[in-house]
Amino acid sequence: MLIREFISETNKNKMISxxxxxxxxxxxxxxQKSMKDHAHYNVDTGTLELSTxxxxxxxxxxxxxxxxILHEIYHAMDAKKYGWKKFKDMYExxxxxxxxxxxxxxxxxxxxxxxxxxxxxxxxxxxxxxxxEGLM
Ligand SMILES: [Zn+2]
Numbered sequence: 001m002l003i004r005e006f007i008s009e010t011n012k013n014k015m016i017s018x019x020x021x022x023x024x025x026x027x028x029x030x031x032q033k034s035m036k037d038h039a040h041y042n043v044d045t046g047t048l049e050l051s052t053x054x055x056x057x058x059x060x061x062x063x064x065x066x067x068x069i070l071h072e073i074y075h076a077m078d079a080k081k082y083g084w085k086k087f088k089d090m091y092e093x094x095x096x097x098x099x100x101x102x103x104x105x106x107x108x109x110x111x112x113x114x115x116x117x118x119x120x121x122x123x124x125x126x127x128x129x130x131x132x133e134g135l136m
Contacts (some may be wrong), residue, residue: 004059006010006056006059007056007059007104007135008023008056009055009056011135011136012054012056012057013030014029014068014135015069015110015126015130015135016048016050017030019069019070019073019126020073020076023073023077024077024080025073025076025077025080025124027046028046028073028076028114029045029046029047029048030047030050031047031048031049031050031051032049032051032054032055033049033051034051034052034053035049035051037051038050038053038054038064038068039051039054039068039069039071039072040072041073041075041076041079043075043084043087043088043091044084044088045077046084048069048072048076050068050069054068057136059136061136062127063123063127066119066123066126066127067116067119067120067123068119069119070118070119070122070123070126071115071116071119073116073118074114074118074119075115078111078115090111091111094109094110094111099120
């Protein structure tokens with residue numbers, strides 16, 4: 001039995017592009033970046049910035065990786081739905097509202113909560129699909 005410890009970069013890129021296409025945000029660019037966070041959707045440039053810690057994905061990172069990608073895709077879907085400039089304003093307004101309420105501008109931000117729930121709700125389905133296709 002072959003036990004793969006890493007997911008190749010080719011397979012990783014294929015999974016990301018399949019996800020982007022499926023959620024109809026195929027125009028989103030993907031960039032590897034050295035960063036503190038796992039990932040970030042740059043609404044100004046339409047770029048999904050992914051931490052270099054995901055250059056190769058270890059098996060124990062699969063859940064976290066899929067949730068992260070789905071989370072950022074949700075932001076890209078929001079940006080597409082509202083138009084990125086409007087979404088940026090809405091997002092900043094939400095941040096200001098949370099600050100005014102003495103809450104956390106990210107953790108209590110409704111756009112962040114929705115994006116995280118989207119990731120949590122959908123990652124297992126994709127894990128099973130990608131496993132079946134031999135991508136992981
Ligand atoms: Zn987010």
